[in-house]
Amino acid sequence: MLNIVLVEPEIPQNTGNIARTCACVGARLHLVEPMGFRLTEKNLRRAGCDYWDDVEVVRWPCVEAFLEAHGEDELHLFTGQASCGYRDVVYGPDAFLLFGRESRGLDQGLIDRFADCCRRIPMREGARSLNLSNAVAIAAYDALAQRSFPGLV
Numbered sequence: 037m038l039n040i041v042l043v044e045p046e047i048p049q050n051t052g053n054i055a056r057t058c059a060c061v062g063a064r065l066h067l068v069e070p071m072g073f074r075l076t077e078k079n080l081r082r083a084g085c086d087y088w089d090d091v092e093v094v095r096w097p098c099v100e101a102f103l104e105a106h107g108e109d110e111l112h113l114f115t116g117q118a119s120c121g122y123r124d125v126v127y128g129p130d131a132f133l134l135f136g137r138e139s140r141g142l143d144q145g146l147i148d149r150f151a152d153c154c155r156r157i158p159m160r161e162g163a164r165s166l167n168l169s170n171a172v173a174i175a176a177y178d179a180l181a182q183r184s185f186p187g188l189v
Contacts, residue, residue, distance in 0.1 A: 037092075038063040038179055039106075039132040040172055043099055043146075046072030046138045053169035059090040061176055062187055068096045072137070099146065106132055111153045114175060115142050116165060118154035125155065127179035129186070135175075138168050 040063050045051045051067070058065045067075075096102040110131045114122070127133075136142035147154055157166060157174055166174075180188065 037130060038127075038176060039066060039130065040064070040176060041066040041068065041102065041132050041134040042168075042172075043068045043102075043134060043142060044070055044072070044137045045168070047168070048073040050138060050168045054172045055091050055093070056087055057169070057173050057176060059087045061180055063176060064092045064094060066094045066096060066102065066132075068099050068102050070098075099143075111150055112175070113142055113147060113150050113154045114157065114171060115147055115154050116156060116159075117147055118156035120155055122155040122157050122175055122178060127182055129183060131179055133172070133175050133179065135168060135172055141165070 038061065040054060040058055042051060042054065042065070045054075045067065051071075051073075055065055057063070096105075110128045111134060112122075112125065112127065112131055113134045115136070134142065155175070157171055159166065165171075180186070
């Protein structure tokens with residue numbers, strides 16, 4: 037199962053959009069705390085998250101706890117600092133696609149630690165970043181397309 041990992045997400049609407057993508061493609065959603073919001077019914081409703089029951093959500097207290105469990109698994113870290121394009125790699129069926137917070141992305145220490153696992157989605161020069169939910173959708177669908185969209189119609 038494809039795994040989408042949000043490291044310290046800040047905006048509930050983005051997380052809601054990403055949860056919807058996960059529900060539609062059958063991906064597992066990992067949420068790494070601290071988050072910039074609480075997963076309350078009110079916040080989820082405001083973000084339009086009426087499909088949370090269709091998503092397997094795994095919460096982690098911090099990035100180190102996540103890495104202790106999955107640091108040896110197939111990781112792909114998405115960052116504008118990468119030289120390797122997101123289409124230049126093969127994604128396994130149980131890959132973990134990691135995305136950082138909306139305001140500043142993944143921490144530099146994490147990028148340095150997993151430099152060979154960093155992926156870039158191309159953009160025009162001078163553009164700061166894509167919306168987080170758009171970046172997740174681009175990466176998730178490419179990973180699934182490589183395997184002919186298993187389980188999707």
